[in-house]
């Protein structure tokens with residue numbers, strides 16, 4: 001089922017929570033809505049679910065307008081499943097009954113599923129590895145098991161569109177990583193379209209086919225994880241997704257002079273024209289190198305964080321603070337004067353201008 005969001009706006013009182021949102025969710029696609037707190041992710045998901053209606057614009061599912069300024073189809077009349085951060089399990093129902101419930105009440109249930117409800121309950125319980133715990137009550141389950149039940153309940157009636165609102169954020173870090181894989185597997189097994197709201201860029205990069213980056217109620221960029229990470233088209237996407245240092249300077253074609261320093265020239269062939277237009281070079285922490293070798297931008301180490309396999313440095317350069325990740329082969333201390341270079345693969349050294357290189 002293709003779902004389309006066309007020119008959608010949502011206004012609460014005088015606050016514009018969503019502006020001119022246009023988005024297609026294709027059949028079987030895993031779409032992550034990524035953005036910081038308050039950017040409008042949940043509001044957008046609620047419009048898709050039918051918990052709220054747009055102020056203007058329309059939501060179309062399978063060629064049917066399900067919401068616009070005039071009409072509105074409630075959640076139970078949309079062929080969707082939902083998974084929430086809070087699990088939202090019913091305390092009086094055991095695991096098996098949680099899965100059976102939507103099978104009894106979902107309006108779009110196929111004839112096959114209507115005839116084989118018990119078979120389907122067993123099938124999804126096995127999919128989420130909860131078959132052996134079918135008789136347990138929610139109070140007898142761990143956080144990860146509760147979220148598996150919530151996932152099983154959502155996929156049981158085979159909805160065409162699965163909406164997930166930060167489904168892993170109340171789990172601990174290790175469990176989050178393993179549940180990511182389980183959600184990916186469920187996506188492959190069910191073939192459902194998924195809209196997955198998260199503020200965690202690594203979750204979006206790891207799982208999604210398409211990432212929609214939102215900021216202050218607008219869509220900043222839509223693209224594959226690789227496009228979003230490697231070719232951000234706005235300073236916000238570069239800093240939010242790639243944690244890039246937004247370095248000011250002057251562009252001449254595809255060459256960049258950081259802080260307008262003519263002795264230092266960086267190759268910026270991979271930088272998008274949008275960022276060049278803003279006189280910015282987005283340098284991710286791993287693209288920069290700290291050394292005592294002159295010829296780079298001069299700075300001072302102002303913070304050091306040991307991370308095991310690498311070290312995260314904060315370097316102050318002309319009143320700006322850059323974050324740079326280095327491996328362990330060279331160590332620097334707070335207060336040391338250093339030089340920052342773009343890594344060799346990223347740059348063409350300007351040998352004739354820099355006699356010391």
Ligand SMILES: Nc1ncnc2c1ncn2[C@@H]1O[C@H](COP(=O)(O)OP(=O)(O)OP(=O)(O)O)[C@@H](O)[C@H]1O
Nearest residue numbers: 012015017035036037038039040041042043044199
């Ligand atoms: N019912 C409402 N009335 C007024 N303002 C609202 C309402 N619902 C949401 N907002 C505002 O709309 C903005 C977007 O909220 P939303 O919950 O969509 O953000 P979010 O990106 O999901 O954030 P988070 O990651 O913190 O959940 C926020 O500024 C919020 O305060």
